[in-house]
Amino acid sequence: MNATSHVVTYPRFLWQAVTRAFEGRPLFYAWMTFLTAVALVGANAWAHQLAQGMQLTAMTDHVSWGLYIANFTFGVGLAAGAVMMVIPAYLYDDHEMHDVVLVGELLAVAAIVVCILFIVVDMGRPDRFWHIIPGIGRFNWPISMLTWDVLVLNGYLVLNLHICGYLLYMKFLDRKPDKRWYIPFVFLSIFWAISIHSVTAFLYGGLGGRPFWNSALLAPRFIATAFITGPAFVILLLQLVRRFTSFHVGDGPIRTLTSVMRVTVLLNLFMLGSELFTALYTGGAHSTAVKYLFFGSHGQNALVPWIWTAVAFNLTSALLLHLPATRRSLGLLDLACLLSIVGVWIEKGMGLIIPGFVPSTLHEIVEYVPTMTEWKITAGIWAGGFLVLTIALKIALPVLTGEASLANEKRGEG
Amino acid sequence: MSDQPDPKRRVSLQILGATLGASAFAYAMEPLRAWSKDLTMEQFLQKHYKEMSKDELAKVLQRVERDTKESYGATVTVKDPKPLPGVEFGYALNLSVCIGCRKCAEACHVENNHDRRTNNSYIRVLEMDQGTFDLERGTAQYAHAVPAPGKYYLPVQCHQCDNAPCVKVCPVQATWKESDGIVVVDYDWCIGCRYCEAACPYHARRFNWTKPEIPAEQITTEQGYLSNRIRPQGVVEKCTFCLHRTREGRQPACLEACPTGARVFGNLLDPASEIRWVLENKRVYVLKEELGTRPRFFYFFDE
Numbered sequence: 001m002n003a004t005s006h007v008v009t010y011p012r013f014l015w016q017a018v019t020r021a022f023e024g025r026p027l028f029y030a031w032m033t034f035l036t037a038v039a040l041v042g043a044n045a046w047a048h049q050l051a052q053g054m055q056l057t058a059m060t061d062h063v064s065w066g067l068y069i070a071n072f073t074f075g076v077g078l079a080a081g082a083v084m085m086v087i088p089a090y091l092y093d094d095h096e097m098h099d100v101v102l103v104g105e106l107l108a109v110a111a112i113v114v115c116i117l118f119i120v121v122d123m124g125r126p127d128r129f130w131h132i133i134p135g136i137g138r139f140n141w142p143i144s145m146l147t148w149d150v151l152v153l154n155g156y157l158v159l160n161l162h163i164c165g166y167l168l169y170m171k172f173l174d175r176k177p178d179k180r181w182y183i184p185f186v187f188l189s190i191f192w193a194i195s196i197h198s199v200t201a202f203l204y205g206g207l208g209g210r211p212f213w214n215s216a217l218l219a220p221r222f223i224a225t226a227f228i229t230g231p232a233f234v235i236l237l238l239q240l241v242r243r244f245t246s247f248h249v250g251d252g253p254i255r256t257l258t259s260v261m262r263v264t265v266l267l268n269l270f271m272l273g274s275e276l277f278t279a280l281y282t283g284g285a286h287s288t289a290v291k292y293l294f295f296g297s298h299g300q301n302a303l304v305p306w307i308w309t310a311v312a313f314n315l316t317s318a319l320l321l322h323l324p325a326t327r328r329s330l331g332l333l334d335l336a337c338l339l340s341i342v343g344v345w346i347e348k349g350m351g352l353i354i355p356g357f358v359p360s361t362l363h364e365i366v367e368y369v370p371t372m373t374e375w376k377i378t379a380g381i382w383a384g385g386f387l388v389l390t391i392a393l394k395i396a397l398p399v400l401t402g403e404a405s406l407a408n409e410k411r412g413e414g
Numbered sequence: 415m416s417d418q419p420d421p422k423r424r425v426s427l428q429i430l431g432a433t434l435g436a437s438a439f440a441y442a443m444e445p446l447r448a449w450s451k452d453l454t455m456e457q458f459l460q461k462h463y464k465e466m467s468k469d470e471l472a473k474v475l476q477r478v479e480r481d482t483k484e485s486y487g488a489t490v491t492v493k494d495p496k497p498l499p500g501v502e503f504g505y506a507l508n509l510s511v512c513i514g515c516r517k518c519a520e521a522c523h524v525e526n527n528h529d530r531r532t533n534n535s536y537i538r539v540l541e542m543d544q545g546t547f548d549l550e551r552g553t554a555q556y557a558h559a560v561p562a563p564g565k566y567y568l569p570v571q572c573h574q575c576d577n578a579p580c581v582k583v584c585p586v587q588a589t590w591k592e593s594d595g596i597v598v599v600d601y602d603w604c605i606g607c608r609y610c611e612a613a614c615p616y617h618a619r620r621f622n623w624t625k626p627e628i629p630a631e632q633i634t635t636e637q638g639y640l641s642n643r644i645r646p647q648g649v650v651e652k653c654t655f656c657l658h659r660t661r662e663g664r665q666p667a668c669l670e671a672c673p674t675g676a677r678v679f680g681n682l683l684d685p686a687s688e689i690r691w692v693l694e695n696k697r698v699y700v701l702k703e704e705l706g707t708r709p710r711f712f713y714f715f716d717e
Contacts, residue, residue: 013439022428029431036435044442051449053624053647061620064611124606124621124648127453131462131586131605138462138587146585146609208705209579209615362538362570362617363549392653 009406013172016404017395024394027244031094032390035383042380045373046121049091053229054124056373062366063357067374070349071381072118074198074229077222077348079111083193084260085253090186096252102167102400103241104234105160106392108193112157114385121377145203152196159189164392168399173406175344175408197222212289221271225344227264230356231257232337246259247397258321258333265318265340272314285363288353302367303358307351308373442448443492444645462587463600463640471639474602478643486644487630494639497594500505503655504595504709505666506692507569510716512676514539514560514567521671522571525656526642527634536653537668538617540568571668572597572618572653573709580610580619580652589650595682595710596655598640604649611650615702616709619652655679682710 024032049056059066085104088094120126131137132150141147163185170177201219208214235257242249279290291297296304320326321335359365370378398404444549451550460466460474475492482490497613519535528534540552544564561567574597581589581597588604611619637643638658647650656666660679669677680689692698696714 010602033431036438040438040442043439044445046447047443047449055624057623059623061611061617064608064621095714119607122607124608124650125604125646127458127604128605131588131603140467140585140587144583144585144609146607150585176614203609204612208577208707209613209702279506285548288550326557356612359550360617361615362540362554363552364554364617367437 009173010169012406012409013169016172016399016409020395020398020404021391028390028394032387035387035390038379038383039387042377042383043379045376049121049373049377050068050126056367056371058371058374060368062360062364063354063368065353066359066368067350067370067378068118068122070353071345071378072115072122073200073222073353074345074349075111075115075118075342075385076153076197077226078194078233079108079115080197080223080236081226082108082111083190084227084231084257085234086186086190086193090183091190094252094256096250097256100238100241100249100253102164102396103237103393104162104230105164105189106396107230107234107237107389108160109157109392110385110389111166112153112160113388114381116157117152117381117384118378120285122379131180145199145206149196149201149203151312152192152199155188156192156196159185159192163189164396168396171399171402172404174402192222196226197226204352204356207356209361212285213352214357215275217271217275221268221275222348224264224268224271225348228261228268228340229344231260231264233335235261236334239334241393241397245393245397245405247401254330254333261336261340262321265314265321268344269314269318288359288363292358293355297359298365300365300367302369303350303354308347310346310351311340311342314347317343416677426673457602460602461587462603464590468598475639478637478639482633486628486633488633488635490633490635490637490643492639492643493658494635495658497596498661499593500681501683502593502595503574503660503678504689504712505574505655505691505710506511506678506689506696506698506712506714508674508676508678508716509566509568509713511674512567512569514541514556514562514565515673517671517673518569518668518677521667522653525634525659525667526653527626527628527644528633529624530620532623534622535622536618537569537571540570541565542568568713570616570618570701571711572655573616573707573711574653574655576708577615577706577712579615579705579707583609583613585609589652592657594661596656596657597652598654599652600640601643601645601649601651606648606650608650615705615707619650620642621650622647634677640687644664 028369057066085097085101089097089101120129123129132139132147135139139147141151163182166182167177198219201222204210204213205215205218219316235254238254241247263295276290279287288297292300293303293307295301317336320332320339323332326332326336354368358367402408456477463471466474471494475494478492479490482492516539519537519539522528522537523535524538538554540549540554541556542552542564544566544567555564560658567663574591574595576591576595578591578597581591585607586603586605589597589599589610606621608621608684611621622645626644628644632646634642636658638654641654641656641658656664656668660666666677666679669679678689678692680687681688684690690713693712696716698710698714699713700712
């Protein structure tokens with residue numbers, strides 16, 4: 001392959017990508033317009049937050065992280081969870097999974113974008129972003145866990161962009177991909193996926209002053225919940241792909257992902273139970289956050305409805321996943337997926353970040369209930385994530401089906 | 415795509431959509447104009463405190479003075495006193511005589527140019543039940559005559575830990591321990607992620623949730639670059655043992671304000687200092703010793 005050919009064909013590939021991102025049926029335009037509108041509401045709220053300061057959030061010096069970091073944590077799990085498609089596809093030679101694995105990798109890309117946005121809106125001085133760029137700023141590596149997070153998240157983003165971009169480009173050219181250019185990266189991405197969520201857990205777990213987080217079980221719990229939400233989200237996504245595109249999705253991947261979830265939902269409940277036992281049976285200062293979370297403390301109970309909703313949803317989804325009826329009904333499976341996504345979103349969001357701060361390090365109880373600004377920004381970022389995911393699929397799927405290819409493009413011109 | 419009837423009409427609709435989208439975006443981001451007004455390229459490119467040359471630092475100090483004049487209408491002097499050789503500061507507080515009057519917190523509020531609306535201070539005083547060290551049974555929200563019967567008082571401020579969790583976690587080295595043991599923040603380098611606030615076991619750090627508001631006549635005009643100068647919005651700040659005073663041989667503002675003489679401040683390396691006498695002769699304890707933070711702030715009792 002000579003260099004000039006890529007100079008010509010790669011821009012054509014990009015041009016195809018751009019045009020396809022803006023082409024579609026009325027339903028596509030309606031969906032994109034809706035997402036853009038929500039994203040703009042979020043952007044506007046963020047602009048206000050920057051101008052007037054983070055007093056527009058409900059965060060305080062007592063509860064200094066809130067909804068943004070909660071969603072960030074959940075987002076990292078979603079990104080890591082997508083690897084549950086990569087493992088069967090590449091390690092166990094599951095061919096049906098292999099056909100759809102790119103959907104998972106694109107989901108990881110969109111989820112990482114969401115995570116990075118949540119970090120940006122949580123920063124008091126995003127204008128100083130360059131201070132954290134290695135080599136230009138003063139990167140406190142390897143001591144600060146946050147610098148590890150910057151490395152692993154951006155690394156994971158680049159890895160997945162490379163894998164997806166390379167495979168799609170080769171398919172576009174109708175050329176067999178060179179294994180040396182993607183197989184090593186795929187295997188690296190499997191380890192990397194585990195690392196992003198472990199590092200995120202260490203971010204909290206390494207703080208001795210916050211007994212609620214200071215647990216060795218945090219990273220395993222994060223991984224288990226990631227392998228609930230990742231598969232759950234992909235199961236729903238694959239059905240949407242099947243419904244709205246001509247891309248073929250077999251039943252095999254959905255079955256495999258359901259099997260994964262059957263294990264991880266129980267594993268998660270077991271680990272949650274272990275944490276609760278250790279905290280409540282021991283008692284004392286280390287159990288106060290758990291007591292506040294589940295039962296309220298000194299008459300303050302802002303988190304109680306949240307956590308019991310999560311518990312109810314997680315238990316119900318675990319039950320549904322093990323019902324024989326769910327094996328025959330996609331409707332029940334979808335319900336189980338939805339419940340577990342919301343359940344985990346609460347459990348490792350509001351149910352994990354906030355109790356780390358309540359009671360505070362001086363054992364004061366200051367509650368936190370997110371403001372409208374925080375909800376708007378949060379909705380805006382998720383809308384942005386769905387925009388990225390929709391566009392990515394809009395570009396990738398026609399390439400995978402062969403509808404968008406260099407040959408077709410030339411034929412069209414002729 | 416093949417099922418579309420009129421490609422021309424389609425393109426014009428797309429252009430219309432893109433235009434509407436772009437103007438909506440511009441409208442959504444409008445509030446940023448007010449925010450960016452305060453930002454200059456000079457500030458954007460300003461180096462980390464430790465990387466600045468003497469001349470560069472002198473210029474920055476002048477810039478801060480100028481900005482304070484512009485924003486707050488006050489004429490202030492911003493200096494940068496360096497740590498003294500052979501000095502490591504320590505602070506001890508006598509729990510037997512503290513009466514919980516919170517004069518120290520008030521003095522801190524004034525000395526360190528804290529936001530007036532939030533009544534911020536680096537010191538939080540807990541009212542504790544006699545007979546327990548359990549922080550859970552203490553409260554910072556008390557509004558009655560002090561000292562109340564059956565109570566004792568525990569003022570908490572930055573412990574200037576030797577093994578400071580806040581310093582470890584900062585992703586951009588915006589906070590560090592100086593050679594005299596004081597943990598400082600470069601307010602012009604902090605990115606406002608608040609990881610340090612999560613890491614601190616003593617609730618010692620504060621974040622500027624908004625631009626501090628102080629009337630010009632109430633501003634403490636003798637200021638330190640790393641200590642009590644008025645902090646920008648969106649960055650973290652903390653107690654610095656009043657380094658702009660203590661590095662010039664004076665006492666911290668909280669000590670001067672204390673009516674009962676509960677506070678003892680001095681050089682841990684000087685065997686003749688009062689703080690050394692206290693540490694060697696009194697029953698001394700530090701808060702949350704089990705966390706291994708090695709505080710330079712000590713509590714002690716009279717016999």
